[in-house]
Amino acid sequence: MRACPALFISAPASHQGKTTVTAALARHHARLGRRVCVFKTGPDFLDPMILERASGSPVYSLHLWMVGVEACRALLAEAARDADLILIEGVMGLFDGTPSSADLAATFGVPVLAVIGAHGMAQTFGALAFGLARYRPDVPFHGVLANRVASARHAQMLSEAIPEGLRYCGHLSNADAIALPDRHLGLTQAAEIADLDARLERAADAIGETALRDLPPAVQFEEEAPARPPRLLEGVHIAVARDAAFSFIYPANVDLLQAMGARISTFSPLADEPVPDHSDALYLPGGYPELHAATLANNARTAASIGVHVESGRAVVAECGGMLYLLDSLTTVDGTRHAMLGVLPGDAAMQPRLARLAMQRIDTSHGIATGHTFHYSTMTTPMQPHLAATHATTGAPGEALYRHGRVAATYMHTYWPSNPAATAALFRGEPL
Missing domain, CATH: 3.40.50.300 (P-loop containing nucleotide triphosphate hydrolases)
Structure with missing residues (x-):
C-alpha cells in the first residue's frame, strides 16, 4: 500500500x-x-x-x-x-x-x-x-x-x-x-x-x-504493477496528425504504441505539413476538422502526401474527425460544402444537435476493445461495415468500423490499451 x-x-x-x-x-x-x-x-x-x-x-x-x-x-x-x-x-x-x-x-x-x-x-x-x-x-x-x-x-x-x-x-x-x-x-x-x-x-x-x-x-x-504489452509493433513507424483540427488523443493510446515498439512522429495537416517520410502507418485522430474545413481543403501538400501513403498500401487508422477528413466532402453547419481528401467514398454533414453519445465496445478476432462515440456529424457512404460496435450497457447497435483497402475508419474513439493485439492489427493494416 x-x-x-x-x-x-x-x-x-x-x-x-x-x-x-x-x-x-x-x-x-x-x-x-x-x-x-x-x-x-x-x-x-x-x-x-x-x-x-x-x-x-x-x-x-x-x-x-x-x-x-x-x-x-x-x-x-x-x-x-x-x-x-x-x-x-x-x-x-x-x-x-x-x-x-x-x-x-x-x-x-x-x-x-x-x-x-x-x-x-x-x-x-x-x-x-x-x-x-x-x-x-x-x-x-x-x-x-x-x-x-x-x-x-x-x-x-x-x-x-x-x-x-x-x-x-x-x-x-x-x-x-x-x-x-x-x-x-x-x-x-x-x-x-x-x-x-x-x-x-x-x-x-x-x-x-x-x-x-x-x-x-x-x-x-494498493500497489499494482502495470501490464507490459507484447512488442507487436517493433520497428513500426507511425505518423500521427496532431494540431487544432486533430487533437483528440488519449495519452495512454500513444504510450501503448510506444510500449509495443512503435516509433511516433507527428505532423500538422493545418500547417500543410506532409506525412513524415518512411512512415509505415498513419493515424488521423478526431478533433475539429469542421472548424478548419476550408484550410484543410486547400492544403495540397498534406493531401498529396496522404494520397501517396494510401496508394502505396500502407495502413491508415482514422477516428471520427480523422475519418471525415478522408471522405469526399464535409458540409459545415452553415451549409458550405468543402472538398476533403476523397480517400473514402462518402460525405459528412455537421448537425446543430448531438448525433450520438455513448460508451461502446467492439468485438474483434482478438477480443473486445472498449471506447466511446461523441459527434455532431452524420455520414452517408456506400461502404459496408467490416465490424460494428455495440452500446456498452444496452447492446444496441453502435458505430461501424469500415475497411477500404488498408484504411480502417470509424466514428468510435477506441481506448487502445483495452486490447493491444487488436490495436497492433489496426496499425499493421490487418482485418480485425
Missing part, C-alpha cells in the same frame, strides 16, 4: 464548474512546488487539455468499464509513487452513468468534493449538499464547494444552509475572469484560449482563499 493525498472532484450535474475547480486546485498546489497528478473520469479529450496545462503533467483517463478496474488501480498506484497530490475530475453528476463517478470514488476510497453551481439558489444549496453526501454511504465525502457565488451575502447564506456534520469548503465567485469557454463538443481546446494561464492563476488565487488551500487527507492505494 502507498499513501498519497487525493481528492475526487464531482458535482450534481454537468456545467457546475468541475474542470475550473480541478484546474484551480492543480495550479494552486503546483505553484507551491507540489507534484500534482490529475485524472479525468471517463472518455474526454478537452478537459484533460486544460488540466494538463494547470498541472504540468499529462492527464490520463480512469473508468471502471472503459479502462478497467485493474488498469485504473495500476494508474493510481503509479501516481501515488511519484505525486504529492492526486486529483480526479468526475464526469456529469456524481451518480450518473453505469459505472458512475461515485462507483470509481468508492472503489478506490477517494473522498469526494462536491462542486455545486449556486447561482439561482440559497437554502436549497444545503439540501443538495446533504443529498450528495448521504445518498450512498459507501462513497467517502470530503465536503462541498459553492461555485458562481454572487456576493459575500450570498456566500453567507449558502454556508449557513449546510447541515451539521457536512464540511463547507468555501466558494468561488461567478466572475467571468476564471470561467472556461466552451463550444459544441465541450470546453474550448487549451491551445485556443489566449489567456488560459491568466485564468488559471486567478482561479488558483481564489482556491487559495478557501479551505481547499491545504492538502486533503492521504488515501491508501
